[in-house]
Amino acid sequence: xxxxxxxxxxxxxxxxxxxxxxxxxxxxxxxxxxxxxxxxxxxxxxxxxxxxxxxxxxxxxxxxxxxxxxxxxxxxxxxxxxxxxxxxxxxxxxxxxxxxxxxxxxxxxxxxxxxxxxxxxxxxxxxxxxxxxxxxxxxxxxxxxxxxxxxxxxxxxxxxxxxxxxxxxxxxxxxxxxxxxxxxxxxxxxxxxxxxxxxxxxxxxxxxxxxxxxxxxxxxxxxxxxxxxxxxxxxxxxxxxxxxxxxxxxxxxxxxxxxxxxxxxxxxxxxxxxxxxxxxxxxxxxxxx
Ligand SMILES: Cc1cc2nc3c(=O)[nH]c(=O)nc-3n(C[C@H](O)[C@H](O)[C@H](O)COP(=O)(O)OP(=O)(O)OC[C@H]3O[C@@H](n4cnc5c(N)ncnc54)[C@H](O)[C@@H]3O)c2cc1C
Numbered sequence: 001x002x003x004x005x006x007x008x009x010x011x012x013x014x015x016x017x018x019x020x021x022x023x024x025x026x027x028x029x030x031x032x033x034x035x036x037x038x039x040x041x042x043x044x045x046x047x048x049x050x051x052x053x054x055x056x057x058x059x060x061x062x063x064x065x066x067x068x069x070x071x072x073x074x075x076x077x078x079x080x081x082x083x084x085x086x087x088x089x090x091x092x093x094x095x096x097x098x099x100x101x102x103x104x105x106x107x108x109x110x111x112x113x114x115x116x117x118x119x120x121x122x123x124x125x126x127x128x129x130x131x132x133x134x135x136x137x138x139x140x141x142x143x144x145x146x147x148x149x150x151x152x153x154x155x156x157x158x159x160x161x162x163x164x165x166x167x168x169x170x171x172x173x174x175x176x177x178x179x180x181x182x183x184x185x186x187x188x189x190x191x192x193x194x195x196x197x198x199x200x201x202x203x204x205x206x207x208x209x210x211x212x213x214x215x216x217x218x219x220x221x222x223x224x225x226x227x228x229x230x231x232x233x234x235x236x237x238x239x240x241x242x243x244x245x246x247x248x249x250x251x252x253x254x255x256x257x258x259x260x261x262x263x264x265x266x267x268x269x270x271x272x273x274x275x276x277x278x279x280x281x282x283x284x285x286x287x288x289x
Contacts, residue, residue, distance in 0.1 A: 013112040018256075021256060044266065252283055
């Protein structure tokens with residue numbers, strides 16, 4: 001399904017928080033799109049048996065995930081599989097840039113789960129100067145050049161193959177248990193990245209064995225860091241700061257679920273998703289015109 005036109009509310013993340021927000025916003029007759037990196041929250045999917053979700057003791061994560069998704073679809077929520085890379089605001093509209101497309105909305109609810117923040121020395125400083133998180137978006141800047149890809153998840157293998165089509169040489173550094181990459185254009189290096197080096201732009205990648213010369217470093221993590229998603233969003237101790245109405249410091253941006261803090265629980269995520277939706281509806285109604 002495509003999300004053509006302008007949504008009232010764009011929900012980022014298809015877990016319990018995001019889907020609860022979406023269903024509740026639909027009940028208020030708003031046009032709602034949910035963009036999820038996965039078909040359904042992998043966290044919920046992993047939960048073998050859930051005993052504390054009120055009314056359905058002993059439900060499996062998969063059963064609950066399917067029920068939530070079916071509920072959202074039956075309410076007319078538009079579900080799209082994509083990963084949002086960052087969100088821009090201009091002319092009273094939010095534009096979320098995904099790997100596959102761009103999505104426009106008048107308000108945004110973040111239900112992105114627990115997010116890992118940037119961690120490699122030099123990474124933050126060299127973002128946009130050779131450090132990238134999206135091969136599709138930035139691969140062409142490195143045409144014919146030597147690049148490295150550090151990947152914490154198997155999805156990076158596909159990205160590395162894509163880069164190999166464009167770049168001269170790709171060094172693939174899996175930070176998980178890689179079985180095999182057979183592509184001769186990709187050099188696999190099983191090492192821990194210690195530092196991305198370079199002053200004005202990326203010049204190399206330091207491991208325990210020395211510095212590998214590269215002009216670009218692509219990083220693939222399970223989730224996009226909040227700082228990259230929305231640079232002006234207030235974050236403290238790794239969680240998005242919200243008030244009791246699930247409002248962030250940015251007007252029109254709301255957040256719910258694990259991404260706003262502990263306890264990391266389904267019941268909390270669902271409740272906060274509902275509050276975020278009602279706050280987003282209130283915000284939309286306060287807009288001129
Ligand atoms: C093994 C296990 C067992 C558990 N058991 C229980 C239990 O018994 N009871 C209980 O209450 N809780 C349990 N939990 C916790 C529960 O699963 C979480 O608290 C809940 O899923 C949080 O919901 P959420 O919507 O906030 O985040 P998530 O479920 O993590 O969903 C967030 C979604 O957003 C997506 N996303 C992130 N960034 C982006 C982006 N940039 N673009 C698009 N999509 C993005 C993610 O891929 C993910 O699908 C368990 C968790 C695990 C792992």
